[in-house]
Amino acid sequence: xxxxxxxxxxxxxxxxxxxxxxxxxxxxxxxxxxxxxxxxxxxxxxxxxxxxxxxxxxxxxxxxxxxxxxxxxxxxxxxxxxxxxxxxxxxxxxxxxxxxxxxxxxxxxxxxxxxxxxxxxxxxxxxxxxxxxxxxxxxxxxxxxxxxxxxxxxxxxxxxxxxxxxxxxxxxxxxxxxxxxxxxxxxxxxxxxxxxxxxxxxxxxxxxxxxxxxxxxxxxxxxxxxxxxxxxxxxxxxxxxxxxxxxxxxxxxxxxxxxxxxxxxxxxxxxxxxxxxxxxxxxxxxxxxxxxxxxxxxxxxxxxxxxxxxxxxxxxxxxxxxxxxxxxxxxxxxxxxxxxxxxxxxxxxxxxxxxxxxxxxxxxxxxxxxxxxxxxxxxxxxxxxxxxxxxxxxxxxxxxxxxxxxxxxxxxxxxxxxxxxxxxxxxxxxxxxxxxxxxxxxxxxxxxxxx
Ligand SMILES: Nc1nc2c(ncn2[C@@H]2O[C@H](COP(=O)(O)OP(=O)(O)OP(=O)(O)O)[C@@H](O)[C@H]2O)c(=O)[nH]1
Ligand SMILES: [Mg+2]
Numbered sequence: 001x002x003x004x005x006x007x008x009x010x011x012x013x014x015x016x017x018x019x020x021x022x023x024x025x026x027x028x029x030x031x032x033x034x035x036x037x038x039x040x041x042x043x044x045x046x047x048x049x050x051x052x053x054x055x056x057x058x059x060x061x062x063x064x065x066x067x068x069x070x071x072x073x074x075x076x077x078x079x080x081x082x083x084x085x086x087x088x089x090x091x092x093x094x095x096x097x098x099x100x101x102x103x104x105x106x107x108x109x110x111x112x113x114x115x116x117x118x119x120x121x122x123x124x125x126x127x128x129x130x131x132x133x134x135x136x137x138x139x140x141x142x143x144x145x146x147x148x149x150x151x152x153x154x155x156x157x158x159x160x161x162x163x164x165x166x167x168x169x170x171x172x173x174x175x176x177x178x179x180x181x182x183x184x185x186x187x188x189x190x191x192x193x194x195x196x197x198x199x200x201x202x203x204x205x206x207x208x209x210x211x212x213x214x215x216x217x218x219x220x221x222x223x224x225x226x227x228x229x230x231x232x233x234x235x236x237x238x239x240x241x242x243x244x245x246x247x248x249x250x251x252x253x254x255x256x257x258x259x260x261x262x263x264x265x266x267x268x269x270x271x272x273x274x275x276x277x278x279x280x281x282x283x284x285x286x287x288x289x290x291x292x293x294x295x296x297x298x299x300x301x302x303x304x305x306x307x308x309x310x311x312x313x314x315x316x317x318x319x320x321x322x323x324x325x326x327x328x329x330x331x332x333x334x335x336x337x338x339x340x341x342x343x344x345x346x347x348x349x350x351x352x353x354x355x356x357x358x359x360x361x362x363x364x365x366x367x368x369x370x371x372x373x374x375x376x377x378x379x380x381x382x383x384x385x386x387x388x389x390x391x392x393x394x395x396x397x398x399x400x401x402x403x404x405x406x407x408x409x410x411x412x413x414x415x416x417x418x419x420x421x422x423x424x425x426x427x428x429x430x431x432x433x434x435x436x437x438x439x440x441x442x443x444x445x446x447x448x449x450x451x
Pocket of ligand 1: 010011012013014015016017018029030031032033034035036037038057058059146147148149172173174175
């Protein structure tokens with residue numbers, strides 16, 4: 001038997017949330033409505049070569065009545081476990097107490113008990129019947145205090161629970177970061193001696209998985225940047241006159257393809273972190289109209305000053321600076337920026353987002369072309385939005401059901417945490433991207449951003 005854990009408790013106390021978080025699976029049903037889980041759901045969680053079982057159960061509905069029934073069927077402590085087994089298999093009990101039969105069955109079948117309570121609600125004696133029933137099963141057990149709204153009653157819960165459970169831990173299903181999740185699994189490993197090694201192996205698999213996820217998200221990003229920064233659309237025509245009216249059409253195709261490609265990258269990232277039903281707020285994503293409005297880009301990418309610093313670090317500014325007649329070697333960056341910021345629109349690429357060109361073809365005829373995107377900020381915008389999503393997915397737990405909106409992320413702050421050499425290399429690669437140069441070392445340059 002692989003390690004199996006039955007998550008039980010009062011209705012609506014976050015049992016399913018705990019299952020979703022620990023399984024890193026957002027397909028578990030969670031809702032504010034009490035009684036969401038009506039039958040026990042067994043979730044086989046496979047992580048690399050390790051696996052464990054989480055069983056989501058309905059909440060206790062009539063624990064006092066159930067305890068009464070059990071008491072009538074056991075004359076002494078030696079008969080208690082048998083009474084619970086009888087309860088679970090009794091047809092009449094299934095009629096009368098469907099929820100309790102559902103939740104006790106996996107425990108009778110050998111699962112360890114995880115008893116969940118809400119630390120923001122006061123402890124009350126009505127929980128004692130539940131804990132007593134669980135004790136009658138004779139299974140190893142642990143209590144988890146989920147502070148749903150706040151931590152107000154954690155202490156009184158701790159006192160009460162410790163009389164029934166050897167191990168009591170606080171675990172916030174909504175906020176538990178990766179390390180907390182691993183530490184709770186570690187606590188599980190002490191519940192049953194024969195599962196100890198398996199759970200240790202599982203923890204290591206989870207750590208490996210995290211590393212793989214990071215490496216893969218880097219690949220997804222790098223492919224997305226390369227595709228998007230070099231993307232162009234074209235159409236063959238017979239004459240120049242036929243080509244010109246194509247511009248609005250090609251422009252539309254160009255922008256919507258870019259938008260689609262970005263969404264595709266974001267979807268791949270979601271899949272990587274096992275978010276299947278997470279809704280990314282598209283309304284917060286730039287619409288076709290403003291994705292290509294460079295003024296709005298400043299909130300995602302770099303502002304002009306930062307761009308200039310970036311280009312200077314990458315050794316890319318010199319040529320343009322000289323072109324603009326603004327500087328010689330002896331000038332400091334501060335002196336440079338003023339002039340460039342004021343007059344360097346073309347240099348930044350702000351006024352040439354994606355060119356529309358009509359090219360004569362060697363075999364006759366013409367080709368109308370839109371793209372690629374030349375703006376220097378473009379790769380930074382894409383980078384910043386992707387990193388924002390990556391961080392958000394890492395910090396989120398799979399218990400959350402709210403949508404995620406991509407908002408402004410502080411890219412400069414993030415970049416400034418890299419070493420000077422790393423920054424320089426990153427800027428160099430971004431520069432190459434905006435010049436549509438194939439960059440094999442792109443992934444390596446992006447890696448430090450993923451910690
Ligand atoms: N703020 C906050 N809300 C939580 C937390 N855990 C659960 N909830 C919310 O509490 C409600 C119930 O969560 P579920 O996980 O469905 O609870 P359950 O115990 O499985 O409920 P039933 O299946 O109905 O018995 C949902 O609205 C959750 O979003 C938490 O740690 N913090
Ligand atoms: Mg539930």
